[in-house]
Structures are given as structure tokens and as C-alpha cells.
Amino acid sequence: MEDRALSCLLALRRVLGAAERNDRALARATGLTTAQLLVLRIIEDAKEITPKGISTRAGVAPASATALIEKLAQLGYLRRRRSESDRRKYWVSLTEAGVAALHSAPDPLHQRFSSAFDTISNWEQAMILSALERVAALVADEGPDQKPAGVGVHDISSALSFPPEPEPADPQPADPVAT
Amino acid sequence: MEDRALSCLLALRRVLGAAERNDRALARATGLTTAQLLVLRIIEDAKEITPKGISTRAGVAPASATALIEKLAQLGYLRRRRSESDRRKYWVSLTEAGVAALHSAPDPLHQRFSSAFDTISNWEQAMILSALERVAALVADEGPDQKPAGVGVHDISSALSFPPEPEPADPQPADPVAT
């Protein structure tokens, strides 16, 4: 049994390594890392979101969110505007370029995984998803800095689909966050 | 379906994050990272092994193996001796201190995972292991720098159990690798 757990850990480690390598390959090819791509995807899905929100959804530390946003902003992929109602935070949204980059930059790992994933039987897909969610719950300690908003066995599927921010909307596209 | 693949990737990412966080926590607590612990475990299992071997087993780049070995050597956890038959390489083995460190430094993630893993039913353990191996194979591109010696669906379980190095044995504990 212990042996099986160790095997799981080793498999995990291998997957982890592949993901890291994939990151570098992607970065070399497109100038975007997996994490950056994930952030773009999150922003697109949310239309507008705060650094905190990104940090939470992407499962990275706030400090990392800052770095990611900064990088993507430098590339001209996103725009920030200070919140009117709470001047501590600001809203991030995609630019045209950001949308284009997101849709034109395929993630090799996702590609490889997705296409390979498509070739396996339906029940096995379900099994794998279930197992991964189970493992995620097993190893979940806490968020990188904050709680992952409730790590249940089946909450992963909602990670990228959340309500349109229960916020006062904070409309006017003004105050572009002086850098 | 695409949705399911994405869910898998997100779960993976969460697991990955947990592993990373775990690494830091472990490092703070014991002064050893998960990778270092893994290396110790690999060495213990092999009795004696080369940097290349470590790199391959642990799934890290040769450069990383060098760094890991150097660090562990500084801590006095392992000993190196140049190979007699091939003076490019050298053999690494655990010191008393290394064995002690390995056995006294529990890995929180492994602990958490293992104990949680033990509580779930037998068939589910099997399912998870199978799924992880499947995923590992799915995302496997190549080794970090070299081939992982054949990434089949069921080769993970053998990652830590391999024959005692089909090598000329290279006996005398001499030539401690002048640093």
C-alpha cells in the first residue's frame, strides 16, 4: 500500500516535471508561459477581475499575480483601471491584443493532453478526472496564501466559471493606474 | 469533453501548486526539499548510484542533479567516490547522517498523502494510481534532458526498484573526488 502511495507520488512528480518543461517550451515558442496563458484565460472569462481574484482563481500567490499582470501589461495584453469604489484595487481586462494572443497561442501541454485525452474511452476520462480531483483534495493544504474558496472533491470544474463578480460594477474606464 | 480535459489540467495545476508549497514548508522545517529527500531515497534504494542515475530516476535535469548532490554533500548526507572504470563519473552513497536524515525527516506531503491515501478504499487507490500513470504517460514528452528510459503506462512502479546497477561494481572506497 505504502508502495502504491509512493508510486502515485512519483507519477505526480513526473507529471509535474513535464508541466514545467512544457512551460519553458511554450515560453520559448510563444513568449507566454502556461501561467500567463491561464491568467489570460481567467481574465477573458471574467471580463474584468482584480489581482486578488486572479490570484485566487489561478491558485498562485498574490505576489505572483502582480508579476504576471505586470508582464502581460508590458506585452500590451491587458489594461488596468483603478476601482472607483475601492481605491486599493483595480480592474484588469484584456486588450484586443490580449484576446488575439490568447486564442492564437496554443498550449502544447494542453494540446497534447487534450488530444490524447480525447482518444481514450469515456469512462476512463471520467475516471481520470475523478482521480485527479481526489488527489487534488488529498494534497490540498490551503491556497498559496488564501483558502481556495472551498476545496471539495467536485469544485474544480467551477474554477473557471464563476459569477460576474458581485461588485458595484465600477464602470468608467478612467484612471489607467499610473505606473 | 474539452471541458473535462481542462478540469483535469486545473486539478493538476492545483496539485502542482500544493506540491510546491509543500516543498517550501518542508525546507523551512527540516532544511530539506522534497527533491532532496527524493534523492536521498533514491540513493538509499540504489546503495550507490551516479549523478546520471539520480537525474534519470528523479526526473530532473543533470544540472539539477549536480546542485542537489552538492547541497546534500555539504550537509554531510552523502559521500562520493570516483569510478575506477570510468573516471568521468562517480558513485554517490549515503552517510550515516544521510540515512538518519532520510528516516527522521518525514515529508509532509507524503505523510498527508499517504495517510489520506490509506483511508480510501482499495479499488479507489488502484484507480488513482492507474489514472496518474495514465496521465503521466499522456503528458510525458521526454525526460528533462534525456529519455525517461521508456515511459510506458506501467513503468512508474519500477522507478524506485531497479537492479543493483549492471556495473563492474567498482569496489575500493578510494578517491573521494577532490573538490
Added chain:
DNA sequence: GAGAATGTTTTCAATAGCGAAGTAATTTAA
């Protein structure tokens, strides 16, 4: 209101890991 507690973002220093290039030893080929 003043002050404390809380929340959001950033800055900073540190670290693991990697690829590429370099060095040295071995093997292969001619």
C-alpha cells in the same frame, strides 16, 4: 473623528530548476 484591525497590492530577497555551453574522459572509426 481617532485609532485599530483588516484587506489589497507591491517590493524585496531568496530559491529551485532549467538550457546552453564548457570541460574532461571514453569510445568509435579510419
Added chain:
DNA sequence: TTAAATTACTTCGCTATTGAAAACATTCTC
């Protein structure tokens, strides 16, 4: 034997990520 190719390991420069603490803004409490 000598040259070329291969293999093992190391050095170097770089990136992503993090935790801790700083810098502000907001909210709560009295």
C-alpha cells in the same frame, strides 16, 4: 594512433515563484 563523436558532469545566466514585510485604503469601534 589520431581524430571525431559520444557521454558524464559542471558552470553560468536566467526565469518563475514564493513568503515576509511595506505601503496604502477601507472599515470597524469607541
